[in-house]
Amino acid sequence: xxxxxxxxxxxxxxxxxxxxxxxxxxxxxxxxxxxxxxxxxxxxxxxxxxxxxxxxxxxxxxxxxxxxxxxxxxxxxxxxxxxxxxxxxxxxxxxxxxxxxxxxxxxxxxxxxxxxxxxxxxxxxxxxxxxxxxxxxxxxxxxxxxxxxxxxxxxxxxxxxxxxxxxxxxxxxxxxxxxxxxxxxxxxxxxxxxxxxxxxxxxxxxxxxxxxxxxxxxxxxxxxxxxxx
Numbered sequence: 001x002x003x004x005x006x007x008x009x010x011x012x013x014x015x016x017x018x019x020x021x022x023x024x025x026x027x028x029x030x031x032x033x034x035x036x037x038x039x040x041x042x043x044x045x046x047x048x049x050x051x052x053x054x055x056x057x058x059x060x061x062x063x064x065x066x067x068x069x070x071x072x073x074x075x076x077x078x079x080x081x082x083x084x085x086x087x088x089x090x091x092x093x094x095x096x097x098x099x100x101x102x103x104x105x106x107x108x109x110x111x112x113x114x115x116x117x118x119x120x121x122x123x124x125x126x127x128x129x130x131x132x133x134x135x136x137x138x139x140x141x142x143x144x145x146x147x148x149x150x151x152x153x154x155x156x157x158x159x160x161x162x163x164x165x166x167x168x169x170x171x172x173x174x175x176x177x178x179x180x181x182x183x184x185x186x187x188x189x190x191x192x193x194x195x196x197x198x199x200x201x202x203x204x205x206x207x208x209x210x211x212x213x214x215x216x217x218x219x220x221x222x223x224x225x226x227x228x229x
Contacts, residue, residue: 002032011039015048022055034064041069044077061097071102080110087133088120095130103133104168107140114140131160142169147184154188161194170206182207190227200227 005014074083121133141150173182189203
C-alpha cells in the first residue's frame with residue numbers, strides 16, 4: 001500500500017501510514033522504507049523525514065543513510081542554512097553520523113558555501129577529532145579539479161589517509177570521462193601510506209579501465225607493472 005501511495009504521488013499519506021506502522025512496532029520492508037525516505041528527501045519534506053527518523057533505531061538509520069537524506073531534504077527545500085547551523089551548533093551529536101554525501105551534494109549545488117563548510121570541517125577536526133567533514137571538502141576540491149588544494153588538505157590532515165573516502169570521486173571520473181581526475185585519484189591513493197591494498201587496487205583499477213576503454217592498453221599495462229613493482 002505504501003509503495004502504491006508513493007507511486008501515485010500521495011507521499012504525505014504514505015509517510016503518515018509508515019509512521020503509524022513504526023509506532024506500533026511493525027517492521028516495514030526495507031525497500032519500501034528506502035523508497036519513501038528518498039522521495040521525502042527529494043521533495044524537501046524535512047518535517048516528515050525527521051518524524052520518521054525518530055522511530056528508526058540507530059542501525060536502521062545508518063543502513064538508510066538518514067543523515068544524508070535529511071541533509072538533502074534541507075538543501076532541496078531551500079533551507080541549507082538551517083542544516084549548516086545544526087551541524088555547527090551540535091558537533092558532538094553529529095560527529096558519529098556526519099552527512100558526508102549530503103554535504104558534498106550541498107557544495108555541488110551551492111559552491112558559495114565552500115568557505116563556511118571548510119571552516120566547519122576545521123572545527124570538527126580540532127574539537128571533535130572528526131575528519132569526515134574535511135573528507136567532504138577534499139572530495140569537493142577533487143571534483144572541481146583543484147588538485148593542489150586537495151593535496152594540501154591531505155598534507156595538513158594526514159590522519160585522513162587511513163580512512164579516505166573517495167568513491168564519489170571515482171564514479172565522477174567515469175561519468176564525466178575525466179582522465180585527469182582518474183589519474184590524480186590513482187596517484188593520491190596509490191602513494192598514500194595509510195591506504196589499504198583494496199583502496200589502491202580500486203583507484204588504480206579505475207584508471208586502468210579508463211585507459212583500456214580508450215585503446216591505450218600499453219599505457220594501462222605499464223601502470224599495472226608499476227603498481228606490482
